[in-house]
Amino acid sequence: MVQTSILNELETDGMVIVPNVFTADFMDVVAEAIDQATEVCVKIQLQQRVGTEKEATEILEGGNGPLGGAAHHVITFGGAFFDLLIQEPLFDVVEGYLGQGPFILNSFGAVTNTNQRNMYEHGKTIHRDSRSFHPSFRQQCWFMVLVDDFTEENGATWMWRGSHTQPTTPDVETFYANAKQVIGPKGSVVVFDGRLWHAAGKNQTEIARRCLTISFTKPFIKPQMDYVRCFGTENVVKMPEVLQQLFGYNSRIPSNYDEWYQPPQNRFYKSNQG
Numbered sequence: 393m394v395q396t397s398i399l400n401e402l403e404t405d406g407m408v409i410v411p412n413v414f415t416a417d418f419m420d421v422v423a424e425a426i427d428q429a430t431e432v433c434v435k436i437q438l439q440q441r442v443g444t445e446k447e448a449t450e451i452l453e454g455g456n457g458p459l460g461g462a463a464h465h466v467i468t469f470g471g472a473f474f475d476l477l478i479q480e481p482l483f484d485v486v487e488g489y490l491g492q493g494p495f496i497l498n499s500f501g502a503v504t505n506t507n508q509r510n511m512y513e514h515g516k517t518i519h520r521d522s523r524s525f526h527p528s529f530r531q532q533c534w535f536m537v538l539v540d541d542f543t544e545e546n547g548a549t550w551m552w553r554g555s556h557t558q559p560t561t562p563d564v565e566t567f568y569a570n571a572k573q574v575i576g577p578k579g580s581v582v583v584f585d586g587r588l589w590h591a592a593g594k595n596q597t598e599i600a601r602r603c604l605t606i607s608f609t610k611p612f613i614k615p616q617m618d619y620v621r622c623f624g625t626e627n628v629v630k631m632p633e634v635l636q637q638l639f640g641y642n643s644r645i646p647s648n649y650d651e652w653y654q655p656p657q658n659r660f661y662k663s664n665q666g
């Protein structure tokens with residue numbers, strides 16, 4: 393499929409499934425990185441007593457609470473996740489959809505869907521990812537990266553094509569009458585509008601089904617985490633330019649006059665960021 397037809401489908405349907413964006417071998421590396429990151433995230437969730445019950449021990453089996461199987465901001469682990477972004481996959485589609493000019497990373501998480509425990513509450517309920525709705529503003533462009541093959545049996549996500557125009561939550565019957573599961577081989581990417589209604593499927597197999605959930609916005613929208621502060625400015629300036637841009641280095645908010653009054657090349661919020 394040429395990029396124009398990908399963009400056209402995204403504009404019409406609010407979603408498009410693009411096969412073969414990543415190789416199966418690369419997805420295996422990413423899968424390993426997700427497992428490691430999830431183990432760390434679950435430990436933090438336990439420590440902070442958020443989302444996962446204290447007694448939960450089967451770390452990769454989806455936790456045992458409303459955050460079961462969710463690992464947020466795994467981009468902070470670097471490695472394969474950086475490698476993925478450095479490839480700039482489908483970035484022309486993201487720019488085409490959000491509007492001309494640069495964009496930033498809003499979030500970069502992972503979901504491990506299993507049959508073992510309570511699955512991530514947010515993921516399994518009928519939801520959309522944008523928390524605010526505007527009928528014409530394209531706030532978020534999302535990637536769901538299929539890290540494992542998605543099948544009917546292993547909990548492929550239910551997505552309702554064209555539902556990004558609907559402001560209110562559909563009732564369960566209407567949603568499942570219209571939504572279809574996203575079936576595809578690992579390495580595929582579902583590009584979708586953050587207003588699209590969707591829900592994780594039920595995994596009826598013994599094997600985990602993993603995906604990455606990545607969102608992009610224009611730079612003037614706050615990201616879910618301040619990645620520049622998270623990585624440290626001194627480290628971000630040494631990163632490839634594409635990562636600097638995505639992590640919001642070019643759209644930082646000055647906090648005093650010294651940071652505000654700077655020559656153009658040192659500006660915190662650069663003039664080309666919209």
Ligand SMILES: O=C(O)CCC(=O)C(=O)O
Pocket residue numbers: 503505514515516521547548549550590591592593603605
């Ligand atoms: O894992 C899935 O199938 C869906 C996840 C999801 O919708 C989310 O994390 O917002």
